[in-house]
Amino acid sequence: MSDRHVPRKGRGATSNLQGRFERDERTRVDDGWQPLVGHLDPDEAPPRIETSVSIERARSILSHNQSPDIPFGVSLNPYRGCEHGCVYCFAxxxxxxxxxxxxxxxxxxxxxxxxxxxxxxETLAKPSYRCEAIALGVNTDAYQPIERELRITRDVLQVLHDCDHPVGLITxxxxxxxxxxxxAPMAAKNLVVAAVTITTLDADLARKLEPRAATPSRRLRTIRTLADAGIPVGVSVAPMIPFVTDDHMEQILEAAREAGATYASYIVLRLPNELNAVFxxxxxxxxxxxxxRVMxxxxxxxxGQDYKADFATRxxxxxxxxxxxxxxxxxxxDRLGFSYHRYxxxxxxxxxxKPPARAVKPRKPVDERQGSLF
Structure with a gap:
């Protein structure tokens, strides 16, 4: 087994393949000083990789989308990259x-x-802003583990809550x-809808596919908790991976419906750009x-292709x-009584x-020593 195919505990990807925009090409060579991962003793685990978080200051925060097969026009992603490590992630x-x-x-x-x-x-306070439901955390999960400490998603929701602004979440x-x-108060005003993605009910398989996400049973409990709080919640059975997760579809729908989900959707596996090699x-x-067989x-x-980026079929x-x-x-x-719309x-x-109050920038103090021209 090559070093590109060695599983790492708690991580989804098995390699750090080169991105398509990197200028320098890297090739791993065994120089005798340190064995490559694939040449380690079979009982020795690959080296642990710690998570690092870089803080950045965004100049704009809303992304606009015109893809006809995506059910939202505006999205907000508090994070780039995702510690859940889902190996199939399109992002x-x-x-x-x-x-x-x-x-x-x-x-x-x-x-x-x-x-x-x-x-x-600041964006919502602009006179030119026109309210449209914001999809929160669709590129990378807004509730990934680092959110527990950073609470950026929480702060964003507080702004939307205070402004009575509609939002959709998926996690x-x-x-x-x-x-x-x-x-819950937003749901009472028809301002929020949520969806929980469940790829499989097999906990062992989930640990391989999405190593740092909540277990399938825990996600079902989350659906129940949200539903009991009066928050409209659905299930996204995604992605359907042939010969890996596709036989779980009916069981996921049944379990989610029993937990309180009222609508459902599904997506087949898609492998754009470097994701193809990662998967x-x-x-x-x-x-x-x-x-x-899977491929x-x-x-x-x-x-007939590994991936075809056609809006009508992807x-x-x-x-x-x-x-x-x-x-x-x-x-x-139909048998379970689901609605079909996505989250x-x-x-x-x-x-x-209700737009937030616009912040008034303080005027610079006038130097009284400067005389007037008039």
Whole structure:
């Protein structure tokens, strides 16, 4: 097994492959001083990689999206990179823009937008601002582990709560329960909707796929807690990975419905840019016996390619296998009484929005020694 295919405890990616924008190319060579990971003693674990967090000051905080297959137009991401380490995360390639690896760097070198709430408040106070539901934490999880201490998501929600601004959230973390005191009153005004992503009910598989996210059973409890608090909550069965998680669809829907979820959605695995190599390395590390079979089915779903970035098909796929997944989902959802809209497609009320007071910048003191021209 090569050093690119060695699992690391608590991490999703098995390698730190080079990002597409890096100028320097690196190749690992065994010079005899320190063995490569793949050449370590079988009983010796790969070296531990600690998580680092860099604080950055954002100049703008809202991102605007025009993709017709994405159910929101405006989003806010308090963090870049995600410690959950989900190996299938479509956001991994964004770390390449920082000249970092979409592999291990994505889940170990994180960036926190410390002034997110401040910039959001300034944005909402502008006379030109037009209220539209904001999707919070869709690129990387707004409730990833570092949020416990940094509380940036909490501060952002406080601003939205105070302004009666609608928001949609999606997460794999139970930490969202901390903010029920803000979310429940917003839900009573039809200002919030939430979704919890559940990829599998198998805890061992989840530990390999999404090592630092909440366990599947804990996520089901989170759905129940949110529902009991009167917060509309759904389940995102995503992604459907052929021969890995696709046989779990009906069980996830049943468990989520029992827990109180009222709407559901699903997405097939998509592998843009460097994510393709990250995922295939993971497959070779954990499922070498079926890696080729999985990728063949992925190609069946994307028109013979590893990934096809077509708005009409990238989320659900095409062909016979995509049709089977679609039929299974809708039959199960109909039987269980689910609605189908995704987490931010629910119509939230924008009419209650109250802009925050605009901060008045203090005027510079006048030097009384300076005479007037008039």
């Amino acid at each position: 991994r390639p964004t770390h390449a823009y920082l000249e970092l690896s979409p592999g291990l760097d994505f889940e170990t070198k994180l960036f926190a937008k410390a002034n997110a709430a401040e910039v959001l408040r 794999k973390s139970s930490l969202i329960e901390r903010d029920i005191d803000l979310l 295939q390395d993971w497959l070779m590390a954990h499922f070498p016996d079926r890696a080729q 063949n089915r992925v190609r069946d779903l994307h028109g 989320m659900r796929g095409t062909g016979i296998w995509a049709d089977l997944l679609r039929q299974r989902f809708y039959k199960a959802a 931010n497609e629910r119509v939230l009320d924008t009419s209650q929005f």
